[in-house]
Amino acid sequence: MTETIPDGDWRFSVVLGAIGADVHVVGARVLDVVNLGIQVTQEEFIDAAVESAADAILVSSIYGHGEIDCRGMRENCIERGLGDIPLFLGGNLVVGRRDWATTEALFKSYGFDYIYPPGVDPEVPIADLLRVLTERRAAP
Numbered sequence: 001m002t003e004t005i006p007d008g009d010w011r012f013s014v015v016l017g018a019i020g021a022d023v024h025v026v027g028a029r030v031l032d033v034v035n036l037g038i039q040v041t042q043e044e045f046i047d048a049a050v051e052s053a054a055d056a057i058l059v060s061s062i063y064g065h066g067e068i069d070c071r072g073m074r075e076n077c078i079e080r081g082l083g084d085i086p087l088f089l090g091g092n093l094v095v096g097r098r099d100w101a102t103t104e105a106l107f108k109s110y111g112f113d114y115i116y117p118p119g120v121d122p123e124v125p126i127a128d129l130l131r132v133l134t135e136r137r138a139a140p
Contacts, residue, residue: 014056014129015048020069042073046080055133057085058125059119066093067106074111086132090116090125 017036038087050106089112
């Protein structure tokens with residue numbers, strides 16, 4: 001990875017887990033974060049983000065039911081005072097084959113800021129996360 005954190009006091013907190021009934025842990029141990037593990041509800045993601053003053057929420061789903069599990073998450077974040085928290089989502093998000101552009105548009109409509117397809121190079125979301133975190137930290 002070519003991205004680096006700038007010099008200075010840069011401490012970030014993110015919340016990570018597999019949503020719904022999903023029980024995978026592939027890639028969930030890449031970062032040192034508040035890792036909620038498997039079968040995490042939206043409420044648990046949001047509670048952890050509030051408790052840890054998280055800078056982002058990272059949601060993973062590979063069992064195909066992200067369409068059900070992720071609907072309403074942005075609204076729930078807004079209700080808890082986290083309306084501007086960046087939401088990242090990746091994995092096999094829908095059942096069956098669907099054009100990726102259609103899948104991405106669906107989850108954008110759910111309020112997710114960054115959506116990644118199955119098999120994405122991990123450096124892509126990591127670079128996006130680092131960029132978002134540094135931009136948020138630099139903002140007044």
